[in-house]
Amino acid sequence: MRFMKIILIFGPENNANEGLWSLELDGTLLNEFEAIFEAWQDAEEIYSFCSNNMDDIRKKFGYAISPEDAANEIMDEADVLFELLLKLGKKEIPETNLQQVFRPLNNQEKDLTVLQPSKGLIKNKIIRNPKLRIYAVRIAENTYVVTGGAIKLTDRMEERPHTKEQLVRLTKVKNWLRDEGILYPEDLNELS
Numbered sequence: 204m205r206f207m208k209i210i211l212i213f214g215p216e217n218n219a220n221e222g223l224w225s226l227e228l229d230g231t232l233l234n235e236f237e238a239i240f241e242a243w244q245d246a247e248e249i250y251s252f253c254s255n256n257m258d259d260i261r262k263k264f265g266y267a268i269s270p271e272d273a274a275n276e277i278m279d280e281a282d283v284l285f286e287l288l289l290k291l292g293k294k295e296i297p298e299t300n301l302q303q304v305f306r307p308l309n310n311q312e313k314d315l316t317v318l319q320p321s322k323g324l325i326k327n328k329i330i331r332n333p334k335l336r337i338y339a340v341r342i343a344e345n346t347y348v349v350t351g352g353a354i355k356l357t358d359r360m361e362e363r364p365h366t367k368e369q370l371v372r373l374t375k376v377k378n379w380l381r382d383e384g385i386l387y388p389e390d391l392n393e394l395s
Contacts, residue, residue, distance in 0.1 A: 209348055209391055212236045213292040220388030223292045223301060223339075225349040226376065239337065239352030243281035249274040252354060259356035259363070263334060277354060280335050284325045288337075300345040308338070308373065317386055320373040321347060338369050340377050346388045350376045 212234070214222015225236035233241060242248055253260050253270040260273045268276075284304075291301050301323075307313075308320040323337035336355045339347040351369045360366040385391065 209385075210234055211391075212349070213289060220343075220392065221300075221345045223288060223347055223349060224342075224391055234349075235351050236337075236349045239349075240281060240285055243335065243352075243354075244278055246274060246278065249277055249354075253277070256354075256356060263332065263356040265332065277334055280325065280330055280333065283327075283330060284323075284335055284337070287325055288323070301347055302345060305337075305339060305341065305347055307341075315341060315344070317342065318377050318381055320377060323347070336366075336369075338373050340373065340380060342380075342385070342391065343388050346391070348376065348380070348391070 208227050209224050210227055212223045212225050223236065225234040227234040231238070250270055253273040257270065260270070261267060264273065264276075288301070288304060290296050291299055291303055294300065302315075304325060305321045305323045307315065308322050312319070319341040321339045321341045323339060324333040324335060326333050334354050334356060335352065337349060337352045339349045341347055350372050353366045353369050355366055357363055357366070360370040380386075
């Protein structure tokens with residue numbers, strides 16, 4: 204996997220080293236952050252995904268639901284997640300940061316480390332059973348590099364090709380960042 208660059212999506216104005224960064228892959232028009240949110244707002248694509256994965260959809264939702272209703276709920280979740288990330292990234296919500304959304308990919312890990320594969324999701328009173336994941340590598344507190352995203356309907360990423368692909372990508376990006384010596388937030392500024 205060849206990367207063109209890592210770009211800052213958003214972050215607090217007073218600390219250029221913090222915030223949400225994203226990969227921009229060679230030959231693509233959108234960075235990964237833009238690409239996943241554009242895909243999650245494509246009604247035809249989301250409907251098709253839901254139609255093709257109805258067994259997983261019904262298990263994840265916990266009740267019988269039409270592909271149309273599932274697609275609408277997933278797109279609504281994407282809107283809420285995007286708005287929350289934007290506010291957290293710009294520190295518009297007092298005493299919070301991106302760590303409110305991102306956590307270690309491995310549920311057994313409690314410590315936060317450098318170059319840690321992470322998942323971003325929203326879980327609140329409205330969205331109790333999140334279906335969307337943003338995958339990122341954690342560089343430091345409140346500093347993440349987005350590698351991709353997926354609609355996750357199964358317990359393990361290895362269970363479906365579209366989430367397994369994201370797991371492979373996370374590993375490749377983590378290794379690439381390590382090989383390039385990108386271990387601290389200030390190292391990101393040298394790439395952008």
